[in-house]
Amino acid sequence: MAATTVNQEEIAKFSAMAEEWWNPHGKFKPIHKFQPVRLGYIRENGIRHFQRDEQSLKPFEGLRILDVGCGGGLLCEPMARLGAQVVGIDAAERNVKIASLHAEQSGLEIDYRATTSEDLAAAGEHFDIVLNMEVVEHVEDVPLYMKSCADLVAPGGLMFTATLNRTARAWALAIIGAEYVLRWLPRGTHEWKKFLTPEEITALLRRNGLRKVDETGVVYNPIADEWRKSGDMAVNYMILAERPA
Ligand SMILES: C[S@@+](CC[C@H](N)C(=O)[O-])C[C@H]1O[C@@H](n2cnc3c(N)ncnc32)[C@H](O)[C@@H]1O
Numbered sequence: 733m734a735a736t737t738v739n740q741e742e743i744a745k746f747s748a749m750a751e752e753w754w755n756p757h758g759k760f761k762p763i764h765k766f767q768p769v770r771l772g773y774i775r776e777n778g779i780r781h782f783q784r785d786e787q788s789l790k791p792f793e794g795l796r797i798l799d800v801g802c803g804g805g806l807l808c809e810p811m812a813r814l815g816a817q818v819v820g821i822d823a824a825e826r827n828v829k830i831a832s833l834h835a836e837q838s839g840l841e842i843d844y845r846a847t848t849s850e851d852l853a854a855a856g857e858h859f860d861i862v863l864n865m866e867v868v869e870h871v872e873d874v875p876l877y878m879k880s881c882a883d884l885v886a887p888g889g890l891m892f893t894a895t896l897n898r899t900a901r902a903w904a905l906a907i908i909g910a911e912y913v914l915r916w917l918p919r920g921t922h923e924w925k926k927f928l929t930p931e932e933i934t935a936l937l938r939r940n941g942l943r944k945v946d947e948t949g950v951v952y953n954p955i956a957d958e959w960r961k962s963g964d965m966a967v968n969y970m971i972l973a974e975r976p977a
Pocket residue numbers: 737738739742743746747763800801802803804805806807821822823824827847848849864865866867870871872
């Protein structure tokens with residue numbers, strides 16, 4: 733059998749929840765709550781890196797963006813609104829259908845495809861920005877996944893990775909807290925041993941020709957009921973890397 737990043741159980745799990753993607757109070761509530769902090773991070777770093785006008789309504793005009801494991805398109809749509817040409821891929825056919833339908837309703841043109849990073853990389857495509865957000869902890873064959881995502885980054889391009897750290901605190905908060913106590917996520921959403929540390933992600937990026945340019949933790953502030961950037965990377969974190977031009 734050829735190497736694959738697809739874990740069929742994971743794909744079945746996400747397919748079964750596909751109707752929920754755009755419900756801010758549904759099974760993807762945590763992702764909806766992450767939106768402001770992660771969109772701000774992508775926008776701010778994209779503008780700085782590609783020397784775009786901060787005041788522009790469409791600062792990503794002319795950039796090609798790939799969203800790997802795009803789900804219902806929660807990141808693709810805001811990227812298209814910022815002016816980017818967006819390709820969204822997901823191994824779950826149902827996600828791609830839901831995402832396409834939603835984009836149509838939103839009046840946005842987004843190229844959604846039911847495929848994987850390894851197949852797209854084999855086809856030789858390249859993007860200015862690759863978004864790898866909340867996916868790596870759900871794939872089979874992490875080295876192949878990270879290699880194919882990295883291969884998709886054009887020279888001078890960026891890759892954003894967001895995931896969960898493999899710490900005792902991540903087990904307590906992201907699994908026991910979020911799945912069992914608060915019930916923010918369905919039980920079984922995450923498997924602790926699949927989490928990767930920032931050092932592991934950074935090493936995988938480096939091995940595949942990308943250089944880390946920034947990293948940040950993302951923490952929940954219960955008083956404001958919002959997620960914010962933080963120096964604390966013990967649970968949720970994001971890493972920004974570039975492929976030197
Ligand atoms: C937690 S969701 C994240 C969705 C989206 N990136 C976001 O942050 O809004 C993980 C997504 O990755 C997809 N996925 C899992 N394994 C994949 C693979 N090997 N290739 C492509 N997509 C995959 C799942 O179907 C699911 O839609």
